[in-house]
Amino acid sequence: xxxxxxxxxxxxxxxxxxxxxxxxxxxxxxxxxxxxxxxxxxxxxxxxxxxxxxxxxxxxxxxxxxxxxxxxxxxxxxxxxxxxxxxxxxxxxxxxxxxxxxxxxxxxxxxxxxxxxxxxxxxxxxxxxxxxxxxxxxxx
Amino acid sequence: xxxxxxxxxxxxxxxxxxxxxxxxxxxxxxxxxxxxxxxxxxxxxxxxxxxxxxxxxxxxxxxxxxxxxxxxxxxxxxxxxxxxxxxxxxxxxxxxxxxxxxxxxxxxxxxxxxxxxxxxxxxxxxxxxxxxxxxxxxxx
DNA sequence: TATTGTTATACTCTATAACTATA
DNA sequence: TATAGTTATAGAGTATAACAATA
Numbered sequence: 001x002x003x004x005x006x007x008x009x010x011x012x013x014x015x016x017x018x019x020x021x022x023x024x025x026x027x028x029x030x031x032x033x034x035x036x037x038x039x040x041x042x043x044x045x046x047x048x049x050x051x052x053x054x055x056x057x058x059x060x061x062x063x064x065x066x067x068x069x070x071x072x073x074x075x076x077x078x079x080x081x082x083x084x085x086x087x088x089x090x091x092x093x094x095x096x097x098x099x100x101x102x103x104x105x106x107x108x109x110x111x112x113x114x115x116x117x118x119x120x121x122x123x124x125x126x127x128x129x130x131x132x133x134x135x136x137x138x139x140x
Numbered sequence: 141x142x143x144x145x146x147x148x149x150x151x152x153x154x155x156x157x158x159x160x161x162x163x164x165x166x167x168x169x170x171x172x173x174x175x176x177x178x179x180x181x182x183x184x185x186x187x188x189x190x191x192x193x194x195x196x197x198x199x200x201x202x203x204x205x206x207x208x209x210x211x212x213x214x215x216x217x218x219x220x221x222x223x224x225x226x227x228x229x230x231x232x233x234x235x236x237x238x239x240x241x242x243x244x245x246x247x248x249x250x251x252x253x254x255x256x257x258x259x260x261x262x263x264x265x266x267x268x269x270x271x272x273x274x275x276x277x278x279x280x
Numbered sequence: 281t282a283t284t285g286t287t288a289t290a291c292t293c294t295a296t297a298a299c300t301a302t303a
Numbered sequence: 304t305a306t307a308g309t310t311a312t313a314g315a316g317t318a319t320a321a322c323a324a325t326a
Contacts, residue, residue, distance in 0.1 A: 002199045003187045005246070006180060009253050010269050011161045016201060017275035018158040019317075021151045026292090035292070040146060047143045054307055059142045061156060063295065068309050088302045088307045106145070113149050116275055124271040129150050131264040135157035135256055159294075166315090175315070194284060206317065208286050228284045228325045 014132075021112060028108045032101055033077075037062070039105035041070055042094070045080060046102035050091035061137060074098065154272075161252060168248045172241055173217075177202070179245035181210055182234070185220060186242035190231035201277060214238070 006012040022036060029039055040060055045051055053071055057064045071092070074080045079098030082090035094102055117125055146152040162176060169179055180200055185191055193211055197204045211232070214220045219238030222230035234242055257265055 002184070002191065002195055004184060004199045005187055006183060006200070006249075007273070008269070009249065010256055010272070011165070011249060011253055012180070013269055013272040013276075014154055014158045014161060016277070017272045018154045019201070020275055020277035021154060022292095023277060023317090025151070037293070040152075043146060044142070044144060047145055051142065052307080055142055059144045060146070061159070062293095064308065065296080065310080066294065072309090086303075086307095090308090109146075109149065109151060113151055116150055119274045120271045121274070124267040127264040127267050128271045129148070129153055131260045131268045132150070132153040132157045133147070134259045134261070135160055136153075137156070137160035137163060162315095163294090177316070192284080202316090203318065204285060205287080205319080212286090226284095226326075230285090 014135075021116060024115070025108060025112050028112075029105060032104055032108075034101065034105060037066075037070055038074065039102075039109065041067070041074065042079065042098060042102035043106050043109070045092050045094055046099065046106065049093055050083070050085075052085070052089045052091060054089065056092075058139070061139070154275075161256060164255070165248060165252050168252075169245060172244055172248075174241065174245060177206075177210055178214065179242075179249065181207070181214065182219065182238060182242035183246050183249070185232050185234055186239065186246065189233055190223070190225075192225070192229045192231060194229065196232075198279070201279070 025036065029036060032039075034042070037060075041056060044056055044059060048055070053064060053067050056062070057067050071080070071082070075082060078095055079101055081093050081095060083093060085091045120128065165176060169176060172179075174182070177200075181196060184196055184199060188195070193204060193207050196202070197207050211220070211222070215222060218235055219241055221233050221235060223233060225231045260268065
């Protein structure tokens with residue numbers, strides 16, 4: 001039998017869990033023609049009408065350079081609109097079509113969430129989220 | 141204040157924790173001229189002299205198509221050697237140079253591991269690993 | 281027929297640098 | 304000076320298909 005010390009390490013377990021959850025969700029989001037990061041952005045706008053790109057970046061820990069093309073696509077597809085708030089930033093809002101996608105995306109994420117929680121023994125379920133929240137990158 | 145429901149979801153927390161740990165480790169592994177996946181493979185060979193690529197793939201949940209170029213590079217750099225076991229598979233072994241890299245990599249991973257655990261409140265530490273191990277992808 | 285390994289390729293996400301325009 | 308947004312580009316990881324050689 002193969003001896004794999006990585007199996008006893010949190011870092012590796014997190015990595016594998018992340019790819020497994022992504023692999024789970026991606027095909028479903030794909031039916032909405034959305035990527036994972038698209039869905040995150042849409043959901044954030046759904047809950048924060050008028051949010052700006054820089055606020056999205058800080059909330060989701062994404063570099064603004066990576067948000068720009070996402071917003072561009074969502075805008076071009078008619079899922080969001082950009083409303084200027086001052087000369088350099090725009091408040092983002094969902095169109096009706098965008099709201100539906102955001103809500104469906106959120107439902108998909110919640111469904112994946114429930115599926116994941118169900119796999120975790122009940123006694124261990126409660127602490128996991130809080131534990132992992134402490135591992136977020138130090139925000140600059 | 142921004143309302144971010146993703147913050148209360150395991151999937152998102154796992155994702156952020158994974159990228160944070162990767163961002164932590166990558167620069168250190170880079171000093172050894174290794175990527176994360178290189179390190180994983182080297183560590184697995186360190187603990188399993190003579191392991192084959194297909195066994196590595198099953199242990200690390202990597203597609204064989206993605207392992208091939210890694211092995212190729214490690215071989216070309218003189219970190220591993222391939223010893224034929226039958227006509228189609230090779231047993232992999234570390235060279236002396238490779239063993240040192242593997243051990244240093246493992247130390248780096250263990251150090252990152254300790255750093256991560258330290259961030260998690262003591263009461264929550266114990267269950268996290270076991271909880272996450274249940275989220276691995278279903279092996280085909 | 282199934283398995284091992286390889287090549288080629290595409291997709292997604294992340295990171296950095298350089299830039300414009302505005303505050 | 305600092306912030307918001309954009310463009311371009313590179314790096315890393317993952318996924319699939321197609322293939323040759325071997326079991």
